[in-house]
Amino acid sequence: xxxxxxxxxxxxxxxxxxxxxxxxxxxxxxxxxxxxxxxxxxxxxxxxxxxxxxxxxxxxxxxxxxxxxxxxxxxxxxxxxxxxxxxxxxxxxxxxxxxxxxxxxxxxxxxxxxxxxxxxxxxxxxxxxxxxxxxxxxxxxxxxxxxxxxxxxxxxxxxxxxxxxxxxxxxxxxxxxxxxxxxxxxxxxxxxxxxxxxxxxxxxxxxxxxxxxxxxxxxxxxxxxxxxxxxxxxxxxxxxxxxxxxxxxxxxxxxxxxxxxxxxxxxxxxxxxxxxxxxxxxxxxxxxxxxxxxxxxxxxxxxxxxxxxxxxxx
Amino acid sequence: xxxxxxxxxxxxxxxxxxxxxxxxxxxxxxxxxxxxxxxxxxxxxxxxxxxxxxxxxxxxxxxxxxxxxxxxxxxxxxxxxxxxxxxxxxxxxxxxxxxxxxxxxxxxxxxxxxxxxxxxxxxxxxxxxxxxxxxxxxxxxxxxxxxxxxxxxxxxxxxxxxxxxxxxxxxxxxxxxxxxxxxxxxxxxxxxxxxxxxxxxxxxxxxxxxxxxxxxxxxxxxxxxxxxxxxxxxxxxxxxxxxxxxxxxxxxxxxxxxxxxxxxxxxxxxxxxxxxxxxxxxxxxxxxxxxxxxxxxxxxxxxxxxxxxxxxxx
Numbered sequence: 016x017x018x019x020x021x022x023x024x025x026x027x028x029x030x031x032x033x034x035x036x037x038x039x040x041x042x043x044x045x046x047x048x049x050x051x052x053x054x055x056x057x058x059x060x061x062x063x064x065x066x067x068x069x070x071x072x073x074x075x076x077x078x079x080x081x082x083x084x085x086x087x088x089x090x091x092x093x094x095x096x097x098x099x100x101x102x103x104x105x106x107x108x109x110x111x112x113x114x115x116x117x118x119x120x121x122x123x124x125x126x127x128x129x130x131x132x133x134x135x136x137x138x139x140x141x142x143x144x145x146x147x148x149x150x151x152x153x154x155x156x157x158x159x160x161x162x163x164x165x166x167x168x169x170x171x172x173x174x175x176x177x178x179x180x181x182x183x184x185x186x187x188x189x190x191x192x193x194x195x196x197x198x199x200x201x202x203x204x205x206x207x208x209x210x211x212x213x214x215x216x217x218x219x220x221x222x223x224x225x226x227x228x229x230x231x232x233x234x235x236x237x238x239x240x241x242x243x244x245x246x247x248x249x250x251x252x253x254x255x256x257x258x259x260x261x262x263x264x265x266x267x268x269x270x271x272x273x274x275x276x277x278x279x280x281x282x283x284x285x286x287x288x289x290x291x292x293x294x295x296x297x298x299x300x301x302x303x304x305x306x307x308x309x310x311x312x313x314x315x316x317x318x319x320x321x322x323x324x325x326x327x328x329x
Numbered sequence: 330x331x332x333x334x335x336x337x338x339x340x341x342x343x344x345x346x347x348x349x350x351x352x353x354x355x356x357x358x359x360x361x362x363x364x365x366x367x368x369x370x371x372x373x374x375x376x377x378x379x380x381x382x383x384x385x386x387x388x389x390x391x392x393x394x395x396x397x398x399x400x401x402x403x404x405x406x407x408x409x410x411x412x413x414x415x416x417x418x419x420x421x422x423x424x425x426x427x428x429x430x431x432x433x434x435x436x437x438x439x440x441x442x443x444x445x446x447x448x449x450x451x452x453x454x455x456x457x458x459x460x461x462x463x464x465x466x467x468x469x470x471x472x473x474x475x476x477x478x479x480x481x482x483x484x485x486x487x488x489x490x491x492x493x494x495x496x497x498x499x500x501x502x503x504x505x506x507x508x509x510x511x512x513x514x515x516x517x518x519x520x521x522x523x524x525x526x527x528x529x530x531x532x533x534x535x536x537x538x539x540x541x542x543x544x545x546x547x548x549x550x551x552x553x554x555x556x557x558x559x560x561x562x563x564x565x566x567x568x569x570x571x572x573x574x575x576x577x578x579x580x581x582x583x584x585x586x587x588x589x590x591x592x593x594x595x596x597x598x599x600x601x602x603x604x605x606x607x608x609x610x611x612x613x614x615x616x617x618x619x620x621x622x623x624x625x626x627x628x629x630x631x632x633x634x635x636x637x638x639x640x641x642x643x
Contacts, residue, residue, distance in 0.1 A: 066380035066440030096412050102434030106459050109441055116430055120416030126380030127423055145420050 027328070028053045028210035030233075032223025033060075033072040034089060034257055035249060036216035037079035038314040040150055042324035043214075044080065049149035053206040055233075057218070058135065058154045059162035059191055059226030060173040064112055065103075067122040068129055071174075072223065073139055073152060074121055081146035089257070092117045112178050136200050153206055155227045158197035162226050163190050173222070182259035186266050189221055194229035207236040214327055215246035217312060219260040220279050221267065234283065242285040245327055247312055248273040252292040256313060274299055288312065288326055341642070342367045342524035344547075346537025347374075347386040348403065348571055349563060349628075350530035351393035353641070354464055356634035357528075358394065360642055363463035367520040369547075371532070372449065372468045373476035373505055373540030374487040378426055379417075381436040382443055385488075386537065387453055387466060388435055395460035403571070406431045426492050450514050467520055469541045472511040476540050477504050487536070496573035500580050503535055508543035521550040528641055529560035531626060533574040534593050535581065542597075551597040559641055560598040561626055562587040566606040570627060588613055602626065602640055 027047065029040055031054040044052055054076055061070045071090075078084040078092055085093045095115035104110040114122065121142060128138045134157040143152055164176040165188040176182055199207075207213065213236075218224055228234040237244055253272045255261045265271040269279055273293045277284070277300050287300050290312040297307045308329075314320035341361065343354055345368040358366055368390055375384045385404075392398040392406055399407045409429035418424040428436065435456060442452045448471040457466055478490040479502040490496060513521075521527065527550075532538055542548040551558055567586045569575045579585040583593055587607045591598070591614050601614055604626040611621045622643075628634035 063380075063444070064441065065437035066377075066382065066444060067437075068380065098410050098412055098430035099433045099437065102431040103437055106434055106438045106456065108434065108438040116412035117416040119413045119433070120420055120422065123379035123381075123413065123417055124420045124422040127378065130377070130380060142420065 025051045026053055026206060026210045027051060027212050027214060028055055028206045029214040029216050030218075030224055030227055031056045031072065031076060031216045032218025033057075033075040034079075035218045035314075036072070036223070037076040037084070038320060039214070039216050039247065039323070039327070040076060041079055042314060042317075042320035043327065044150050045321065046324045046328055049080075050151070053151045053153060053210065055153050055155050055203045055206055055227065056139075057223045057227050058156060059160050059194075059222065060177070061160070062112075062172065062174050064109065064114075064174075067114075067119075067126045069112075069114070069122050070125065070135070070139075070154070073135075073142075073154060074118070076150075076152055077139075077142055077146055077148055080143075080148045080150055083146065091115050112174055134200075136202055151206070153200060153203045155199060155203050155233065156197040156230050157200055158193060160191060160193040160197050160226060160230070162222055163192055164188075165190065177222075177259075182262070186263055189225070189263075189267070191226045191229045194226060195231065197230045199230050199232045204232065204236075207233065208240075211243070212328075213237065213240060213244045215244065215280065215284065217247040217249040217256075219249060219255070219258055219263070220276050221260065221263050228283075237283040241283060244284045245286045245288060246276075246280060246284040247288045247323070247327060248276055248290065248293065250276060250293075251290040251312060272296070277303065277305065288323070339365045340367050340520060340524045341365060341526050341528060342369055342520040343528040343530050344368075344532075344538055344541055345370045345386065345390060345530045346532025347371075347389040348393075350386070350532045350537070351390040351398070352628040352634060353528070353530050353561060353637070354390060355393055356628060356631075356638035357641065358464050359635065360638045363394075364465075367465045367467060367524065369467050369469050369517045369520055369541065370453075371537045371541050372470060373474050373508075373536065374491070375474070376426075376486065376488050378423065378428075378488075381428075381433075381440045383426075383428070383436050384439065384449070384453075384468070387449075387468060388432070390464075390466055391435075391453075391456055391460055391462055394457075394462045394464055397460065405429050426488055448514075450516055465520070467514060467517045469513060469517050469547065470511040470544050471514055472507060474505060474507040474511050474540060474544070476536055477506055478502075479504065491536075491572075496576070500577055503539070503577075503581070505540045505543045508540060509545065511544045513544050513546045518546065518550075521547065522554075525557070526642075527551065527554060527558045529558065529594065529598065531561040531563040531570075533563060533569070533572055533577070534590050535574065535577050538594075548597065555597060556599040558598045559600045559602060560590075560594055561602045561637070561641060562590055562604065562607065564590060564607075565604040565626060586610070591617065591619065602637070 135154045164171045167185045261271040269275040286306040310326045311319040449468045478485045481499045575585040583589040600620040624640045625633040
């Protein structure tokens with residue numbers, strides 16, 4: 016099954032990481048026809064564990080758009096059970112990366128389809144169809160890309176850093192193995208080139224968005240289409256709502272504020288959407304030749320999420 | 330973790346398939362110190378599905394010796410749940426090969442350990458240790474071997490034939506891919522060469538035992554040690570207790586009786602243990618220069634199983 020080709024004349028394409036992007040996509044899909052919405056999704060945190068290919072960002076978005084996301088945990092499926100993990104733990108297996116029973120079915124499905132020769136793009140479309148997700152989800156590449164961390168305690172995979180160490184270790188560098196040789200899929204290229212508007216989701220710039228920008232062609236499209244690019248700041252008053260974006264920005268020599276993120280994306284964004292808490296940064300941002308919209312970027316409240324979606328689309 | 334090297338001077342080594350072998354091993358382990366019992370186990374029905382390496386015969390024996398086997402189903406674990414399969418089925422995945430939730434943990438564990446560089450022999454020892462199994466289980470080889478079926482409807486993998494088609498298709502030939510190039514493990518070689526007695530379990534001769542005999546070195550040890558080899562017939566009055574042994578023997582040009590099995594193992598067995606129902610075959614068997622013991626070979630009843638074990642050891 017190939018992903019449905021959206022009518023590109025009206026498409027909004029969102030560069031997406033996990034949770035923050037999923038929430039923005041959900042809000043956007045309530046404002047416009049979901050079939051006019053495309054997510055180009057990071058695969059830098061994908062991993063192979065227990066022989067299974069796991070795509071955390073794609074799954075988070077799929078589950079969220081299907082209304083199946085577990086809000087209590089902030090990841091995985093609601094009403095999840097943990098039979099397999101309990102037994103794996105009892106066997107002394109690697110149970111640190113929690114995979115619920117229903118979630119595991121997704122990974123079994125994907126792993127078998129990939130073994131059958133399907134691409135990640137095709138498998139994603141199949142899973143979305145099964146879950147009734149009408150937004151088009153496109154992994155940025157079908158090639159293997161792995162975000163890795165050079166830390167004071169050695170090199171770590173994404174999930175070792177993020178889950179195993181709960182991102183509590185000093186990072187000296189982030190390297191995206193395979194990115195330079197990876198090819199953007201033709202579907203993702205079409206979605207980036209053909210969209211009426213490109214959106215950078217409020218995902219972690221360093222570990223969700225940058226791994227996509229490192230795939231040859233992606234940064235170039237954004238640069239060329241800068242005026243059509245709207246970015247939502249992932250920071251509010253210098254803090255990430257979730258995850259280590261602020262800490263990582265700091266450790267890697269950036270300013271851990273919305274302004275730091277603006278500079279990180281220099282030359283790629285035409286309009287910034289920032290939180291009211293950061294209103295005093297507006298002038299500094301506009302002085303960089305970039306438009307600014309101020310609203311509430313915290314999407315916990317559905318009304319706020321809706322307002323944010325309207326601003327992004329407006 | 331390396332498998333414990335048994336004191337070879339007193340070891341009984343059993344060439345083993347799945348269910349029938351598991352029952353015999355359980356009975357034997359109640360008669361002698363389990364540490365003096367070694368199973369050299371078929372890996373021809375091992376498969377990779379959903380990215381997971383699954384070893385049905387090794388798992389059946391492990392679960393049976395651990396007292397965890399599901400007697401109602403005849404496979405898998407007791408008290409099993411099916412959350413993952415239910416969801417995989419809902420996703421349209423390949424749910425025909427039923428993998429219970431707890432059972433899946435075994436396959437996740439094994440797949441990760443193999444990916445870590447452990448051998449199948451090492452992983453088997455780890456799983457046995459976790460389950461308190463003191464019999465030593467040794468896959469005959471750590472190399473990939475796959476029993477395949479040439480049928481009237483094309484070539485099939487073991488599990489397509491056995492589970493997918495419920496062995497209800499005409500078989501023209503059985504081929505064990507990889508067997509000729511596979512190497513017997515040093516542990517299995519030691520167990521075969523050093524045992525005081527070698528036992529061929531009442532497993533399917535064509536699809537459980539023969540794939541092991543095709544691995545260079547195994548048949549040769551049995552031939553050289555023929556007088557120490559005791560075989561338990563898998564047929565009773567021309568019928569297999571479980572599975573398609575009788576039908577397959579017939580389809581592949583053998584006599585579907587205990588005598589057919591005796592001839593199939595020609596030159597490899599010193600003593601045959603046959604069921605009382607086949608007592609009239611005793612003379613024909615002894616006329617082939619092979620000793621015969623007659624007892625009940627049906628192990629459903631624990632008393633019978635115990636009697637069979639005593640005969641095998643006696």
